[in-house]
Amino acid sequence: MNRRRWTALGVLAVATAALLMVAPVIAHHSSAPFYDSTKTVEAQGTVTRFLFKNPHSFLYFDADENGKKVEWQIELGAAGGLTRTGWTPDTLKPGTPIKASGRPSRAEGSHGMCCAKITRPDGTPIVSGGRVTDEQQPPR
């Protein structure tokens, strides 16, 4: 394989990883009343539950906040859309350590985010392979 092909494969691999790291935004309802697009929040913890459903999936994880356990809720795309980009209900099993950054929820005292980038705590992609179809599925 020549250098150009290796380069193309590398670019493809990086693009694939990026697709799997960045969760789709949402379309079932407007994100504006729920999440503040002008801010970014970051949290790190351990997955407790992955609700892989329609109309939107939700990822729950526990994080430590000043010595206190806090449950975070990340809103993701529809299960159908996630499936087509390589996700499965087992992609994020309970106990998986993650780091997430995204738009924070607006409700007072809530710990939610949307449009999140989810990686391992060291920043590497959680899914390095997986099935990615010929086209990126849309936000859902």
Place this chain on the structure above:
Amino acid sequence: MRNFTRRATGRTWGWAAVAVMAIALSPSRPRIQAQSPAQTPPAGAARPNAIPDLAGIWDGTTRARPVNSERIPWGKDNFPELNERALAYQKVFDEALSPKYDCQPASSPAIQYDPYSMEVTQWPDRVLLRYEKDDQLRTVWLDGRKPTIYDWSIQGFSVGKYENGALLVDTDHFVFDITGFDDYNGIPSSQLKKVHERYWREGTELKVTVTVEDEMFLKKPASYTARWLPQRPGYKLDAWDCDPEAARAAVKMMPPKYKE
């Protein structure tokens, strides 16, 4: 010679009778789903009064058009002129009440623009519009039937006809829907809502113009036009299976409009 002529004439009439019977008895089979839209000839090749080939699975995702939002597909140029009743309703509307958070499906004129796929099946007496979003199936009757008292529903009662290479659909008999206009602007729709759709092919694309009228809330009809692209070969619509917990989970992330 006379006998020959008589025999020949008799044979001609006989064959003619067979041909007429064959035509009369042959079922007019619809073209159903066997081919994807991408494999069908472009619309330009169709005769002006021919039935357009709309069958197939169509991609309405961001590949085909911008995703829906507060200003899409209803933007500053086509946003409906709301009457006083609608404006008052909009002012007090609480997003948390929206039935979509309990898995109630979207209806016209919103469901056509949801960023998912749609399958069109053309039969001689009806056109079936199946939406991936919300597992919804609309039937557009082409046989001239009238609605009964049992035909009021979220999706209404649809009749249609082919005209000038397009499918024209008229839908009424909608039940009241507290967010029946779209998913974003807190505008309801009433039993007076009527939706008119025109579907046609432009090359490999499927296009629609959706017009909505509702005297209860809109001062005048409003329209948008959208397109679908052919889905990739082998694509199958997913079951939606809306999960009530997942549908409502986001609501607690939104500041409540009313404290109690």
